[in-house]
Amino acid sequence: MSVLLKVEGLTVAYESNGKRLLAVNDANLEILQGEIFGLAGESACGKTTLASSILRLIKPPGRILKGRVVFDGVDLLSLDEEEFRKIRWEKIAYIPQASMNALNPVMRIYDQILDVVEAHRKDFSEDEIRKRAEEIFASVGLAPYVLKMYPHELSGGMRQRVIIAMSLILNPKLLIADEPTTALDVVVQRGIIQLLKEINMKFGTTVLLITHDMAVHAQIVDRLAIMYAGKIVEIGPVKEMFEKPLHPYTQLLIASIPRAGEKRKLAGIPGLPPDLRNPPPGCMFHPRCPFMIQGKCDRVEPVLQQVAVNRKVACHLYKG
């Protein structure tokens, strides 16, 4: 499979009161054409900052310090605004967190879709847009009459389907979805997960799924990246990562998820993520790591390296 999106050495900083914190710290990853790629990690680990830098949505006090984002052979960060506008939504669609609550309450759904299409494509006639909207609605499981409704007439799950339909209207190659199931009930959540998988199969859309919920990743993604304190600490096929997590943080994270019907004692991870204004030297995880090697982990920063077929980890316990 060919690489659709390549992130190289991406470093994003937020600055306040003269202090700089690295929200994304030298991130490297490759997303393959046609896969569902998961990005996991706990609050404030940099998942959303990473996604919004791909779409060039970082605003001051945030700043991309260095790195490249190559999409389909094009370096996105070097494009001018007009060139980039053609890629956003047409090639890369983005579903930000809680966007189902951001639909315009006083506009019918169809008019909001019309707005999106007209902003990007002047060459579509109204008939074409309507036909396309009805087709997309059918494939996300919504009846055509929903187009005439207002957002408040829809349940949360339906609004999320509307947002997904809107993101697909211009047939993008990559769909970035940030916590698309987080505020939904489990039964509705299952429907949305199922839908993302169907879209991936039916249209061949590559999906970057961002969520803190490891169970959701386990259900749908092909490959998974784990972030901790701005760093990508592990990347691999999701099955292998759950069977044999390599990074101590991944191991502890998986051990702290409860499973329905199991009473096994949950470990949790003692301590807290570091304050990124004063990051620890060496590995970001060393203050909480049970396998910390004195003199090494607290001094030398581990780099993400290949340790087995398809598996990368940033940890001194493994040799490349």
Add this chain to the structure above:
Amino acid sequence: MAVSVVNLLEVRNISKTFVSGFLFSKRKVVAVDKVSFSIPGEKPIVFVLAGESGSGKSTIARIILKFIKPDEGEVFYKGKNIFAINSKEALLYRREVQAVFQDPYGAFNPVYPVDHILSITARRLGVDQGKGIDEAIDEVLVSVGLRPEEVRGKYPYQLSGGQRQRVLLARALIPRPKLIVADEPVSMLDASLRAEILNLMLDLKVKNGVSFLYITHDLSTASYVGDHIAVLYRGSVVEMGPIDDVITNPYHPYTQLLMSSIPQPDPSKRWQEKIATPEVSAYKEQPIGCKFYDRCPWKKEECRKAPPPLKKIGNRYVACYLY
């Protein structure tokens, strides 16, 4: 009169309807519909009240905490109706039944150090005989796994979400409660911190003898800490019983749907079959018969006529005509 062990908490047939809109556009929403359950008093347990958004679980919590009155039905604490007790008994109830809520970020007054919320509780509700307020505060902080010197004098913004939720649990422990109503106490916390708070709840149950009414939509954490469960659907209990039995072998079609929709954190246990998710719009009128009728794969004609009663089957209760 037969001598029976008095329940710690007994909720008997409570209902609550909210009315919204004005004059001709008035709409009634039945939030809680004849709900009954009890938490036994012999030994401390974690009783789970589970349901999706809009199932009425938080309304039940607010009734038990006396924030609102039910339209019908009663709530008994140690055999006494909490809406018909004298002020002395009411103070005792306030002491012995405490609450912890979802949002550890919004519960604090940001301009006071976190001690404030602890000392107010200690002053209002009193502490054990012979103990100073400071001593009592240090003691509860230690019992929730915090070091008093690291927490006292700190402002809320200086603590993490997990630490704040611990402080709120510590606050609830000051008057030596018998029951803590915990409404989604871990849903805003990260997985690694969540496990620690859940373990703390189990610890407090065993060491301090505190029972919990754990209100949640998350059946994975419920199954981890819970002993008993009542599953709510649109204001009614559809199934109730020992949690391990209900989760591993659910009887009610809604409980079955709910259990099969929990994503397993295991890529080798992915959902195989597709479920049809009938998308209902945000508003729907209250049906006369079973509320799950529209979504039920086994619906029959009789299900539409009257709501199914909660029947005892073995060690649990189920409201479904299939049984």
